[in-house]
Amino acid sequence: MAMRVLVTGAAGFLGSHLTDRLLGEGLTVVGVDNLSTGGPENLAHLAGEPRFRFEQRDICQPFDPGPVDYVFNFASPASPPEYFRLAIETLRVGSVGTENTLEIAARYGAGFLHASTSECYGDPLQHPQTEDYWGNVNPIGPRSVYDEAKRYAEALVMAYHRSRGVDTHLVRIFNTYGPRLHPGDGRVISNFMMQALRGQPLTVYGDGNQTRSFCYVDDLIEGILRLSRSAEHLPVNLGNPVEFTILECAQAVLEITGSKSELRFEPLPQDDPARRRPDIAKARTLLGWEPRIALQEGLAKSLPYFKSKLAAQIATP
Ligand code: UDP
16 A cells, blocks of 8 residues: 655645655655645645645644654744744744654654754854754744754654654755745745846845855755655755855846846844855765755746746736
8 A cells, every 4th residue: 555644834835845746656645734834825736636635734733644654744934034923833833743743653653754954053153064063053042933943853853763763854954945935935035036026126134145055946855755765863964065145146046037136235134144055975975865956957947936926916916
């Protein structure tokens, strides 16, 4: 019988791409999401798919999806403006919600993969970041609701592995982009793409010399699938190790869109990490994985999606 898999956060950017990939491999998927930041439009194409069932629910309430072979825990607000807005909800989904999903995995003897984050490294003092770096996190700053929830979740996952024998996996996801990134979620790629397409100024926070490393979503999902099938229980970084300043990112978006937008400099948010780049040596060795899609190519692949979002916004002002 085909594997039956639970995906939490299934209506989100990564959860919906993961769901597509699992269905594409012939698996049966139960997707749950409370739709606090994810949207049903990300799953609309699955209407009528007999191997997919969607349940709108908050994983902070205990639930039983029935027997499952695998749990992918992807439920959480993930963009800074969204987790500032949903501060307590973010802490709860990382703690109570993650514990509830670990209980499901323990009950059914299912494998478990938790979506962790490069934010575990905070504003890193080690560069690039390897998995054995413990991080530099402000525990009470505005980003702490996300960072500490994800760090607590990692501790919880390791405890369920060590104390309860659950077959767990931890992926530390670095900045990822692609179709279904919410156009209004405030992240840099979605902001720049929408601003460029509208001919509005690109809002660069700070001086734009802070760096990020951007991974195209298909590359990331491939790495996640490989990790889920590996024997590794300790965290594994997945992301694109090619590092860009935010100014370079703005330039790339202007080139892809052909936009003449100017740059508008705005204040840097508090505790915004100065630089971030994954060391992916572990993923390379362990999973034989590395990203294939460069930023320019990934932005070009994402362009039709952002254009369609703009067209929809113009049609329904
Ligand atoms: N950023 C920016 N302009 C924007 C949105 C974000 O300059 O309109 C910057 C932000 O300050 C950060 C980087 O881009 O340094 C990445 O921000 P994002 O919110 O995408 O994710 P983060 O990596 O901070 O979680």
